[in-house]
Structure formats: structure tokens, C-alpha cells
Amino acid sequence: MKIGVPIEIKNNENRVGMTPSGVFELTKRDHTVFVQKNAGFGSGFLDKDYIDAGAIILDTIQDVYEVAEMIIKVKEPIEEEYSLIKPNQVVFTYFHFASSEVLTKAMINSNAICIAYETVEDIDGSLPLLVPMSEVAGRMSIQQGAKYLEKPVKGRGVLLGGVPGVPPGRVLVLGGGVVGVQAAKMAAGLGAIVTILDINMKQLRYINDVMSKNVITEFSNEYNIRKHIKESDLVIGGVLLKGAKAPKLITKEMLKEMRPGTVIVDVAVDQGGCFETTKPTTHEDPTYIIDDIVHYSVANMPGAVPYTSTVALTNVTLPYVVKLANEGWEKACQNNKALEKGLNIVKGEIVYKEIAEAFDLEFVTS
Numbered sequence: 001m002k003i004g005v006p007i008e009i010k011n012n013e014n015r016v017g018m019t020p021s022g023v024f025e026l027t028k029r030d031h032t033v034f035v036q037k038n039a040g041f042g043s044g045f046l047d048k049d050y051i052d053a054g055a056i057i058l059d060t061i062q063d064v065y066e067v068a069e070m071i072i073k074v075k076e077p078i079e080e081e082y083s084l085i086k087p088n089q090v091v092f093t094y095f096h097f098a099s100s101e102v103l104t105k106a107m108i109n110s111n112a113i114c115i116a117y118e119t120v121e122d123i124d125g126s127l128p129l130l131v132p133m134s135e136v137a138g139r140m141s142i143q144q145g146a147k148y149l150e151k152p153v154k155g156r157g158v159l160l161g162g163v164p165g166v167p168p169g170r171v172l173v174l175g176g177g178v179v180g181v182q183a184a185k186m187a188a189g190l191g192a193i194v195t196i197l198d199i200n201m202k203q204l205r206y207i208n209d210v211m212s213k214n215v216i217t218e219f220s221n222e223y224n225i226r227k228h229i230k231e232s233d234l235v236i237g238g239v240l241l242k243g244a245k246a247p248k249l250i251t252k253e254m255l256k257e258m259r260p261g262t263v264i265v266d267v268a269v270d271q272g273g274c275f276e277t278t279k280p281t282t283h284e285d286p287t288y289i290i291d292d293i294v295h296y297s298v299a300n301m302p303g304a305v306p307y308t309s310t311v312a313l314t315n316v317t318l319p320y321v322v323k324l325a326n327e328g329w330e331k332a333c334q335n336n337k338a339l340e341k342g343l344n345i346v347k348g349e350i351v352y353k354e355i356a357e358a359f360d361l362e363f364v365t366s
């Protein structure tokens with residue numbers, strides 16, 4: 001199969017859909033991979049690395065879309081790309097269709113086969129192509145939180161690990177899923193005293209079994225949240241209710257109970273956020289202050305560490321890319337239920353119920 005890897009042209013997106021090692025895996029199976037010039041540069045991969053792995057470098061994005069039977073990307077196509085996508089071309093990327101009617105209609109009109117990373121779903125209901133980005137965001141949340149606890153950026157002036165003779169900082173993690181566990185691990189590693197709140201007892205038992213002694217688990221309810229925010233230096237929001245908006249666990253009124261300079265990092269901002277005062281921010285201007293509380297709520301945290309994010313993402317996408325290339329999209333989706341769940345729009349028809357429902361459009365069973 002002819003596979004195309006274009007440069008990501010969405011503002012500030014430095015990740016790339018395939019690493020040189022992915023190219024190597026495909027070319028050794030006799031597929032041809034066309035990579036746009038400089039596509040990997042933002043993630044630290046040079047054209048030479050791709051050429052050495054067997055790729056053919058093309059000058060323009062038009063060249064890549066023109067020649068490829070399957071496009072491998074990271075972010076959803078933006079307007080400039082809509083007209084480049086051809087009928088029957090497979091596009092495998094994050095789409096998040098439910099958040100854009102314009103994109104949905106453009107992809108219907110393209111007659112392409114749109115397979116979305118975010119809806120590829122294992123039989124146990126887990127979303128394997130979302131996990132690595134949650135892992136990155138969870139770990140990053142502590143790195144960012146620690147930075148914004150510094151006084152020059154209006155934080156409390158607390159060093160999370162403390163020093164001999166000075167107690168460590170306290171970190172409260174709301175939600176003990178992928179984001180929460182990774183955040184807790186990083187905070188615990190720095191020496192902070194960490195509390196994780198969740199409503200899933202099975203998950204709390206697991207965390208209690210595997211985490212170090214400076215990570216404490218408690219059931220999540222308003223009483224416990226109010227108790228902990230009073231003495232926390234850093235609060236991480238990592239809750240998720242599948243398919244729903246995040247519950248507002250910390251209200252504006254509750255900010256008054258927190259100490260000035262406390263930092264709150266709302267990783268769940270992409271689902272509306274779990275703090276009432278959350279509004280999405282960018283890496284250019286990541287924080288704002290309300291009632292002396294420093295809010296960090298960047299909606300694409302992994303974008304700041306494109307090398308790590310690209311490798312983490314392509315580690316999990318590549319096995320599916322190989323299946324699609326070897327078997328063709330129809331057979332690959334028939335043979336792999338997880339991949340079949342990734343089908344969103346096929347040749348002008350919406351085949352994923354929730355997307356059709358979001359815009360009151362026709363749904364066709366795949």
C-alpha cells in the first residue's frame with residue numbers, strides 16, 4: 001500500500017503521525033511510505049532518518065495526499081486539508097468529530113474512509129489510542145504544577161519535595177485513572193504527600209496495592225474534597241465520566257477555602273473541566289488567576305513534549321497501521337473488532353452512532 005505522512009499544519013502541532021521506526025516496519029513489508037519534507041522535524045526526526053528507514057520524501061502536502069492510499073496523521077484535518085482528501089482514501093488520525101460539525105460534513109463530502117484513533121476500542125471498553133496521551137498529560141501535570149508553585153509566577157512558593165527540616169508539599173489528585181495514576185507517581189517520586197480520590201473502589205484498591213507509602217487513597221465525595229483542598233498545594237483534575245462532561249468537583253465558591261497561590265491543573269479541560277472556573281488555555285499563555293488560585297488548563301498538554309508524545313502515540317498506532325496496510329481497511333476492520341470501532345465516516349456515510357446523533361444526521365450501520 002502507498003502510505004502518506006503529511007506535516008501537521010494545525011497551529012502549534014509539532015507531533016507527526018509516524019516515526020522512522022514505523023516507516024521501517026512498513027517498508028520491510030513492501031509498503032511504500034511517502035513522508036512530507038520536514039514532517040518529523042518538530043518531534044526531532046530528520047528527513048535523513050526517514051530516508052534511512054526506507055521512506056520517500058515529498059516536497060509538498062499536496063504531493064503526499066495525491067499519491068497516498070492511506071494518510072497517517074495526528075490531529076484532525078484542518079480546513080486547508082479538506083480538499084486534499086480524496087474519495088476512498090483512508091485517513092487514520094484523531095478526529096473528535098462530535099466537536100465539529102464543519103469537519104464532519106467536510107469528511108462526509110470527501111467520500112474518504114475516516115478511522116478515528118479516539119474511538120478504537122478494546123473489548124473491555126478501554127481506548128488504547130487515548131491512553132498514551134493521558135499518560136503524558138498525567139506526568140506533565142506535576143511538572144507544570146511544580147513550576148507554577150514558584151513565587152515569581154504567583155504560586156505559593158512551595159518546593160514539592162521539601163528539604164530536610166521542611167515538610168514536603170501536598171498534592172491532591174482527583175480521579176485515579178490513567179492521568180491520576182501517572183500524576184501520583186510523579187508527585188510521589190518528587191517526595192510530595194499525595195492523596196488520590198476516586199469513586200471506583202476497585203481502582204483505589206489497585207492504587208493502594210502498587211503505589212509507594214506517600215500515596216494515600218480516599219473515596220471521592222464533596223466532604224473529602226473540601227477537607228483536602230484546604231491543605232493542598234497542588235490539585236490535579238483527572239476525572240472522566242465516559243461520554244459525559246466532567247463533573248464540577250471544585251466550585252468557584254470552594255476556591256476561597258484554598259490557600260492563596262495553590263495551583264490547580266485541570267487535565268480534564270478537554271471534557272469541560274472538573275473545576276467550575278476552568279477555561280481552556282494554550283501553551284503560549286497556560287495560566288490565569290481567580291481568587292488567588294493559579295489555574296493551568298491547557299487542552300493539548302502533550303503538544304509541549306512532541307518527541308515523547310509522538311513516540312508514545314506511534315507505539316500504539318503502528319500495529320493498527322500495519323494491519324490496515326497489509327489487509328486493506330475492509331478486511332482489517334472485519335478481522336479486528338477494536339479497529340472496526342474506529343470507523344467513523346465511510347464513503348460519505350456516518351457509521352458511528354454518537355457522531356450522527358451529535359448533529360442530527362443520518363446514521364448507517366457499518
Ligand SMILES: NC(=O)c1ccc[n+]([C@@H]2O[C@H](COP(=O)([O-])OP(=O)(O)OC[C@H]3O[C@@H](n4cnc5c(N)ncnc54)[C@H](O)[C@@H]3O)[C@@H](O)[C@H]2O)c1
Binds near residue numbers: 269
Ligand atoms: N489536557 C490534556 O492535554 C489531556 C490529555 C490527555 C487526557 N486528558 C483528559 O484527562 C481526563 C482523564 O483521562 P483518563 O485517561 O485518566 O481517564 P480514566 O477513565 O482513565 O480515569 C478517569 C477516572 O476518573 C474517575 N472519576 C469519575 N468520577 C469521579 C469523581 N466524581 N471523583 C473522583 N474520580 C472520579 C473514574 O473512576 C476514573 O478512575 C479525560 O477528560 C481526558 O480526556 C486531557
